[in-house]
Every structure is written in structure tokens, then in C-alpha cells.
Amino acid sequence: MTYLFIPVILLVATTLRYYHNTAVALWHDEAFSALYLRYPWDEMFYRIGLDVHPPLYYIILRLWSYLASDSLLSLRLLSILFGVLTVWAGYLFVKQTFGNKKLALLASLLLAINPFQIQYSLEARMYTLGTFLVLWSSYLMLKALDSEGRQSLKHWAGYGIIIAAGLYTHYYILFSVAAQGLYIAFYFFKTRKLNILFKSATAYGLSLLLYLPWIPTLLRQIKRVEAAYWIPPMDRWSAPGTVWKMMFGGQGIGRIYLAIATLVSILLILYFIKKVRSFTKWYILFGLLVPIAAAVTVSLRTNLYLDRYFVFASLFFSILVIISFSKIPNRALRWFLIIALIGGSLFAFFKNWTDLNIENKPGMSAVSAYINQNAKAPDQIYVGSSFIFFTLKYYNETGIKPLLISSGSLETIPHFSGTALLTNSDLISDISKAQKNSTIWLLWTTGFGGSKPQVPANWKQLSEVSYEDAPGFKGRIVVTKFVVH
Template structure:
């Protein structure tokens, strides 16, 4: 078992189910959900040629990840040298948080690719490609807009203190990006309204801010070596030659910190939207910073960082943490009888999309509760939730109810049924309940 073959989790399974639909259907459905459509269109095209297996899904994300690493190298080469580019690329490849999303069947590695390529073309002043990659980023994830903020600050710097001709080119590019994004403005506004009615994130604290920065620098995977790796990364920052190439360093600091600060501030004043994976595209900037302005002592420190990163990543790659839903589905398929009724228990999370992906018909049992606005809500049908168990004549033929949950077994209460058997699959549980006669 490794990260390519691990079971899909909820959001990945939702994406896979959505991507099996036609492109017009994908656009129509996701316009009522929480993200833009580019990743699902790419996944849809992948499915046509390679199928919708876990390996195919993760391979697509890994391909985007590798391309993102290539652009990290190109930025380092553009700003400094091939050596700097190579060191930055290696650091970014093995950065634990960045590494985890190389195997996530969602849009995050595509987001990293489009934003990183956007910054490369911005720096190299290849404006047409900059416009296209930035528009692609916006059509991948809404948080790409925060990547434009440091570029906007650089526009102001160029306009007021440097070359107005360059500033005018940047402004023209911004206008072109806005025009390309116009078709998605109304879906964006509608999605923002829906999220505002009840999203699941809480207001972040300063501790959350610091924790996210540390995650991005070295602590992206829980491991006993994560803290030593962080100390080495911080040491690399301390000994870096900050006085050399100040403008380049400032640009990368803007790239790394401005999106994080902006999202944190918005989460204080308006809707809480501060979540680690939404801004992972800032990680390359941090890795480029510590790969540049090196002193003699820097190389052994960076070698230590890379060594620790590799150990952490290797453990992560060979020890998947995603819930083993495929194994649960195999058990249910084997043990289910014709008259059994299956449900998903709505605990801290539900598993509707995994159930659908692995072919287990099990609606969410709400028992009066209202679902928060989760990813995938727009794809749900009336049949995907039930507020009561089968009653009257419908219940007479049902002797067993199977319950899928990752919450505490004790919280599952089914009127008229008694717990008979519990099967454990990691943190997943499958419970059989028998009807009380």
C-alpha cells in the first residue's frame, strides 16, 4: 500500500464522481458548489483515456506536481542560477506539506502548478503566458486570487519607483485576466453567498497563523523529525544573505506571506476561510528564499533539511493515512443481503462520496440535523439524504441496517434497532443493527 493506491477520501471521491459526467454537466454542477471547474475538466479528460482508478487519479495530481517543481527550478534559474534553481526544486519537491498534495485527487497540485508558472512568466515578463496561466489558476481555485496580490504590489512598485513601461504591461495583463475570468464572476458570487450561509471553518487565531507557516516550512507531515527539520529551515533563514539581492528576496517574501496574511485578515473580519491547503502555492517562495543567498555553512544545513524531508516523506508515502474505504466496501459487498438497508451516519464527517465511488448505496441519515455546506453539496440529490428510517410496510422486510461511520460507535442510535456487530477498518466502522421484534 502506498499513496498512489490508497483509498479515496470524501473530497477525492466527490471529484471523481463529478468528473465522470459530461463537461457541460461538470460546469453546471460545480458552479453551484465551492470551486471552479478546471481540475474536474482535466480529470474528466483523464478518465476518457486511463479510467477512474485511484492510481490514475493520483497520477494526474503527481504530473501537475512535477510540472510545478519544474517551474520552481525555472524561477530559481531566472532570479539567480541553475544551482539555486536545482536546490529550490529539490527542497520544494520534498517539502512535506507540498509532497502530500502530489497524491491528492483534488485541484491542489494543479493550483500549485498554475500559480507557480504564473509567477515564472510574471518574472520573465512573458505577458501572454502570464495571462493564460493566471487565468488557469483562477479557474482552478478561488484562492488563486490571493496570489495576484503580491503581483499587484509589484505593479505598484514598478509604477511609482521603477519602470512605468513594465507597470503598464502588468496592468494590461491584469485587465486581460479579468476579461478571461468574467464568465465565472457570477458563479463565484453565488458560491461566496452559499459558503457565507454556513461554512465549516472557524475563525483563525495568531497561533493558527504561526502553525500554518511552520507547516509550510517543514511540519507538513506529523513526524518526530518534523521539528528538527523546522529548526534547520529556520536556521537557513537566519544565516541567509538577506542584504544581497534585496529586491528579489522582497518579491519572494511577498509571494510567501501576502496571501497568508490576506486570508487570515479576511477570516477575522468576514467569513472564516483560513485553511492550510488553500494556500500551499506559497511554499515554493519559501523554498526559493532558503535556496538563495547561501553562505558556506548553508549547504550542510540544507543537506540536513533535505535528508530529514526525505525520511519524513518516505514514511508518509509508504504509510497512507487515508481511511481504508475500499476494504470496508469489499466487506459490505460480500456480507450484504438483499433486504439490508445501508446508511451513512452523519458524525463529524459523512462518507457519502466514498460510498458512491466504491459502489455502496448508503444515503446520509440526518435524524433532524442539518448538513453544513460541505464540498459536494451541489451534486447531492434528494435520495442522498434520509431523515428517518423506513417505517410501516417499508420496514417489515428490513431486518438489518448497516451503518457507515468514522465517529464514536456510541453516538449511533437507531430507533427500533439494536446493535449486533461492529467491524473496524482503521478509523472507519461498519455497524450491523438488527430490528427489534
């Protein structure tokens, strides 16, 4: 029966991730993914190095684009693919961890419908590649610990390669690798098998060897983030907010619900520790708690705590919850809670879409379509915020080069505003020099802390069109047409 349920679960995962996939406009971070593909390979690597993320996702996305194009659907389809592979890897991991196919099916179903996991399958970013690699490396680690001889060596080698791939995907995966290393240490102290230390050290050595070429770039990126970054400081509601989003996604909820969710989560963790007898339970706990603890610790120095970066740790939270429910002795209560969790996840999924109100918030896609239809050379397009500049560059079909309004040169702009993709030729510092009788299209946003740029007195406004974007932090996208007198 397993062979019947797995395809159904994967189909559900695909359907939910494809649902409204292109209804939300491409945004700043995704524009980076798309625009990297337009550079020659050598310049693409150079510009990735100027940013703050490792390169593997962009390499795979570029190869994917050769087959599937760089349309919005094609870009996001790659994330859907890895999101579905994450569900499959979750099944294999739980089956290997507990030797229970039914439990593995339930865990994979929960991953398939988890709103937080689905949320990041909608973005042309590296998150679902990372979730797949985290679960796949976890599976290989357990296989390596449970096998002997050549089979063990094969699994350890695969493990070393996959964790290197993970580190080339997102730096937060280092925290997941640390959780794996901690579990291997625990496993050694339990079994006293010296060959485990040797083989695991060899796997980590292989991973380090594969990662060595990127370390100089990593160190430069670390300095860049330490110097200035945009993530706000943590507060006492940061962790409770993360706990809620791990299970139900969305853009946030009232604090009373956050407090309740945190209390329930703590009780579930304690119940999990008490009721689950398998030693592998410690890895589930480490996979969840080590990344959170590490992120909090690092953020005491540099603010790096961001909900979406816990999409990797949240895998283990979903697994922990379903395993905890499976240990409830009362069959009726057990299945009531499991069904309620499945129903609650699906309800949250559709509610999150309703809250986005995408029918009335086409945002950048609508504004860009308006500009493409109406702006003609020799019109000029000026953009008031870097957080919509790159998005416009992706959508732009006018043949007009947009210019970003800036008070200074490229060197004066914070790196997190997108300097990796900017040159001084993209900037305009004095818009008052626009020629008489020229037509100016001014694009600006109320999102990302933005507002309407101050325009010269000799600019006469002809029209203005605006659309709300979704989610809400993107604000209202506005295009104002002027003629210069």
C-alpha cells in the same frame, strides 16, 4: 550537467509522490472530484456551481479520466503529474529569478522532496495544478518584465492567460496574483518604465476578460461561504503550525517546536532580506507573505485560514530557505545546512508515512470492500455521515443505492456537508420505516465529529466490522449489520 540533474530530480519527485499513493483511502474531498465525473457535462458544471470551488481542475480531471479511467490511482496520477511539473516550473522560475542554474537545481530538489508539497500530490484535488500555475505565472511575469518588443507581449499575454487559469483553479491563488501585482508595482517604481504599467494592465485585463463568465457563480459561492462554513477560527498557534507544515508536512507537532520553527523562519527572512541583493528577492517575499497576510485579514471576518490552502505560498518559503542558505559565506557551514535540510525533509517524509500507520488503518477502502463482498440486493445501506457518504458512493459496487440518514430535507443540510452532490432522493429521514425482515447495513464514523446513529429498538445487530482510517481526523469507519424484527 544541468540536463543530467533535472531528469534525476524529476524522477525523485515522481518516485516520492507515487510512494504508497493508493494506500490511503479516498476521502470526502476527493470523492467530490471523482463523483463530478459521473454526471453529464452540463450537470457537472451546475453542481460545481453549487459548491465552493472553481471548475478548471474538474474539467482537466474529466478529460484525463477519458484517457486514464477514474480509478483511484488514475485520479491521483493527475496530481502527481502536476506536482512533478511544479518542480520543473520551480527550476525555471529560480533560474529566471537569479540567473543561477546551480541554485535553481537546489531549489527544484527541495521542492521535489518537500513533504508538504508531496502531501498534496497524494490527493485527487486541485492543489498541485495550482502550485504549477503559480510558479509558471511567476516565471512568465519575470520573463515579461525582462524582455522587450514582441517577446515581451507574448510573455504578458501568456501571463494573463495563466493567472486566469489559476483563478479558475483555487480562490486562494488570488492572493498569489496579488503578490505578483505588488511586485510589478514595486518594479515600476524602481524602473519608472510606463510601458510596464500598460502591458501589465493589459495582461490583467485579459485575465479579467477570461474570468468574467465565472464571476456570477463566484459571487454566489462567496455568499454561501459567508453564511456558513466549517473551517474553525484561527488561534495564536495557527500561523506557527502553518510554518512548520510548509517545510515538514505531517499532521502537527508540539508547540515548543512550533515556536522554534517560527523564530528560525523570522531570522531566515531577515537574513534573506539583508544578504540577497537581487531586486527579485522582493517577489519571493511577497509570494510568501502576501497570501498569509491576506488570509489572516479575510479570516477576521470569515474563517478561511486552513493550512492546506498555503501550499501555493509555501513554494516561496522553500525557495527563500535554500537561497538564504546559499548566501552563507562559510562553505562548510553552507553545505552542512543544505545537506541537513535535504536530509531533514526526507526524514520528515518517511516519518509522516510511519505516523500514518497505513498498514493498520485501511479505513474506507477496507469497509467498502467488506460491504461490496457481503451486501446483496434487496439489502439496504444507510450512512450516518455525509463525510463518508460520497466516499462510499465512489467505492460502491453492490448495485444498492446508499441512503444518507438526515433529520430533514436537502434544504436543511449545511452546504459544506456536500449538498452540491445530493438530492432529496439520497436522503432517508425515518429509518424506523424499514420493512420487517429486511437487512440493513449501517455505515458510520467517529471522524468529523461523528458517532453511531440511534437505531430503532426492533433492529437486531448481527455483526459489526470497523477499521481506523488515516489521517487520524477521519476516525474509525464502522459498518454494522442489522436485521429488522
